[in-house]
Amino acid sequence: QMQLVQSGAEVKKPGSSVQISCKASGDSFTHRYLHWMRLAPGQPLEWMAWVTPFNVNTKYAQKFEDRLSFTRDMSMSTVYMDLSSLRSDDTATYYCATASEGGFQFDAFDMWGQGTMVIVSS
Amino acid sequence: DIQMTQSPSTLSASVGDSVTVTCRASQNVGNWLAWYQQKPGEAPKLLIYKASSLQGGVPSRFSGSGSGTEFTLTISSLQPDDFATYFCHQYKTYSTFGQGTKVEIK
Numbered sequence: 494q495m496q497l498v499q500s501g502a503e504v505k506k507p508g509s510s511v512q513i514s515c516k517a518s519g520d521s522f523t524h525r526y527l528h529w530m531r532l533a534p535g536q537p538l539e540w541m542a543w544v545t546p547f548n549v550n551t552k553y554a555q556k557f558e559d560r561l562s563f564t565r566d567m568s569m570s571t572v573y574m575d576l577s578s579l580r581s582d583d584t585a586t587y588y589c590a591t592a593s594e595g596g597f598q599f600d601a602f603d604m605w606g607q608g609t610m611v612i613v614s615s
Numbered sequence: 616d617i618q619m620t621q622s623p624s625t626l627s628a629s630v631g632d633s634v635t636v637t638c639r640a641s642q643n644v645g646n647w648l649a650w651y652q653q654k655p656g657e658a659p660k661l662l663i664y665k666a667s668s669l670q671g672g673v674p675s676r677f678s679g680s681g682s683g684t685e686f687t688l689t690i691s692s693l694q695p696d697d698f699a700t701y702f703c704h705q706y707k708t709y710s711t712f713g714q715g716t717k718v719e720i721k
Contacts, residue, residue: 540709540711599710
């Protein structure tokens with residue numbers, strides 16, 4: 494069964510960028526939709542984007558279109574999310590997640606990474 | 616954007632109680648609604664998908680109902696492991712999530 498493993502916590506300065514990785518093990522996520530979400534203190538979970546590792550096709554939530562990008566290393570089954578121009582309100586735990594069955598762009602997520610905490614502070 | 620309004624925000628209950636969490640969508644989402652459980656420091660765990668389908672491995676004391684704009688998650692006979700935060704998720708149009716309901720020990 495596939496597992497998603499994310500990179501470790503980050504502390505960043507305002508205006509800088511952060512890169513978070515999401516590595517699949519146990520199964521391939523090449524043709525799945527890999528979603529990214531974040532949970533900020535006192536806020537509901539917020540969907541940010543999905544990316545298809547096969548061809549790095551993407552769909553973004555409008556508010557992240559200008560600051561979010563993805564790359565992938567298929568040899569290592571890893572997708573990288575880059576968020577630029579960080580602000581204090583980007584402080585959150587970031588998650589990658591996917592649906593293990595089905596090919597829908599949007600679906601219930603039964604597989605989650607463990608989360609990556611990002612703190613943006615001067 | 617479809618907004619998801621969840622209530623209550625906090626629920627105090629005892630082991631053995633039956634509890635219900637409600638989620639209301641600002642637009643019709645059909646049955647494209649999921650429920651998750653999350654504990655501190657852990658990733659969310661899928662409990663219910665398509666409004667009422669129980670995810671494999673999830674105890675049958677969890678159940679979901681509703682369609683369109685009104686949905687409920689019921690936990691019958693609350694167990695010690697069930698004290699956690701629960702949130703809903705519509706995936707008909709993009710993805711949006713409820714604010715969460717914290718189920719705490721009375």
